[in-house]
Amino acid sequence: MKKYLLYLPIVVLYFSCGQQDPITNLNNDFPPEVIKAESEKANRLFDQCFDEDVDRSPEWQSYLGIKKNYGEWDERSEESDADDKAFYENWLAIAKDSIDEQKLDKETKVSYKLFKMRLEDELESLNWRYYGYPVNQMRGRHSSIPAFLINIHKVKDYDDALAYLDRLEGVQETMGQLIDQLRRTEKNGVVPPKFVFDHVLSDCRNIIKGKPFSGEGESTLYADFKNKVEALDINDGKKKQLILGAEKRLMTNVYPAYQSLIKFVEDQKKIATEDDGVWKFNDGDNYFKYRLKRMTTTNMTPDEIHQLGLSEVERIHGEMKAIMEKVGFRGSLQEFFAFMRDDAQFYYEGTDEGKAAYMAEAEAMIDAMRLKLDDLFITKPKAELIVKAVEPFREKSAGKAFYQDAAPDGSRPGTYYANMYDMKAMPKYQMEALAYHEAIPGHHMQLSIAQEMQNMPKFRKFDSNYTAYVEGWGLYSEFLPKEIGFYEDPYSDFGRLAMELWRACRLVVDTGIHDKKWTRQQGIDYYSSNTPNAMSDCVKMVERHVVMPGQATAYKIGMIKIIELREAAKEKLGEQFDIREFHEVVLTNGAVPLDLLEDMVDEWVSSKG
DSSP: OOOOOSOOOOOOOOSOBOOOOOOOOOOTTSOHHHHHHHHHHHHHHHHHHHHHHHHTOHHHHHHTTOOSSTTOOOOOSHHHHHHHHHHHHHHHHHHHHHOOGGGSOHHHHHHHHHHHHHHHHHHHHHTTTTSSOSSOSSOOHHHHHHHHHHHTOOOOSHHHHHHHHHHHHHHHHHHHHHHHHHHHHHHTTOOOOTHHHHHHHHHHHHHTOSBTSSSSSBOHHHHHHHHHHHTSSSOHHHHHHHHHHHHHHIIIIIHHHHHHHHHHHHHHHTTOOSOOSGGGSTTHHHHHHHHHHHHHSBOOOHHHHHHHHHHHHHHHHHHHHHHHHHTTOOSOHHHHHHHHHHOGGGSOOSSHHHHHHHHHHHHHHHHHHHTTGGGTOSSOOOSOEEEEEOOHHHHTTSOSEEEEOOOTTSSSOEEEEEOOSOGGGSOGGGHHHHHHHHTTTTHHHHHHHHHHOSSSOHHHHSOOOOHHHHHHHHHHHHHGGGGGTOOOSHHHHHHHHHHHHHHHHHHHHHHHHHTSOOOHHHHHHHHHHHOOOOHHHHHHHHHHHHHSTTGGGHHHHHHHHHHHHHHHHHHHHGGGOOHHHHHHHHHTTOSOOHHHHHHHHHHHHHHHO
């Protein structure tokens, strides 16, 4: 992410974003002390709401490094839904009744708009709460419970271990709430297509395999707890007592909880169909439009997004053909795809040694990028970053790479996860782009800088609901290193383009499935014929579209907008344009909808005049 000399054709976004007013500061009629007092009052209100919201969620507390209700799980029930609705309505009314927007300073006025928007978004989402799939191959309590205990629940002392045991004991109750939620969604006519069930069943069975259950080796949760306890500075008798306590709870609480979920999923599988899109739901068309608006923060229609995807696929194919000529390949683009997909030189072996080599190379790429950050950024994150393989219990169904943000108190580093399950899905030529997207300068910088910002309301530090901003930055972070001399190997540059192409295809296939009634197989065929990715990638991506409608459209739309704003600023500012200042504007305001980002950039440009 350095210079900005590389020419990238800019696709002008032919849509209106949200309907936010431009950033204004028309409060000159009020004395400074009045503006200061009203702004301080508003920021106290924002933080009070955030703190009360955190108090309602033991799991969120743990993500934030808070050990207030460390042995508890969040409640998920119709009663908690009603509580959520009352909470959001109450705080929205307080915000509207107690704050005079005209008396706020510029930054607080932005926070006020975002605060109200967040509450309104949460209330709107409750209207669609029975339209999602509570368990699927991408996410759900069946996989988030063990992932949470392994990665988020830290055991630093004896009390932390007892809290872990309490959470093991609570698995049965929280799983019962999940099954109730599944019944409610089924009653609403929302049942996943057939392919989802085998993934979920496999993940569930993996959790209750090994000691103290049946099968060889140690179960995932048993091994995690035992390793954490054995590292404690306590006597052996207490360690043994804790480990025996875990065995008991795994057998009497965790095992029956997962067995109950397995039984429910097996029964629901019998009534599932092969229909993949949300068009099959009652009011499914409006649900999909809601999802697109929420994910992209624009008013683009499904067809506009579909057509944008088709045009971007065509453009990127043209750039790939230029690389094909550069490396002297003779044949069609599809033949070049097959070469890149199948030739052994582009893959590490699926052995322990091969996987270790991949991880070491990924770390080296991140380290090299870290040395260039001063040329691109004013603010850099303080949080540490580690590279980690996806855990075996979820690697089969998990995505190829993702990021887990750091704890604000420094107790947990940011983590770039790489999936070593299928090394044929992790080509060497995509390693750079993956590392830049998930780690540096991508999500690690974007999320950590937001969390570490001073004088910003807490809800803005930790709000990542604006997917177009978050993932747009991730995809922009794949492109930016090209401008400072990375991707020197033409095959690696092809990998960068391949990942951008992948996101362009998402625009086509996501809308194809949910708006144009494509089948799962049609989506797989589109990916396999238009990209060099492994067939396993194509299958996983289409299955992701099915269970997360609209989400995957955010990446490309967000990236295009960020580049569009950057190029417009360069044109207006000429030699005054500073890439470091542009990135400062983009990254130091937290996640925002695209229209508000545009306002912020425009204001920065005006300030330079």
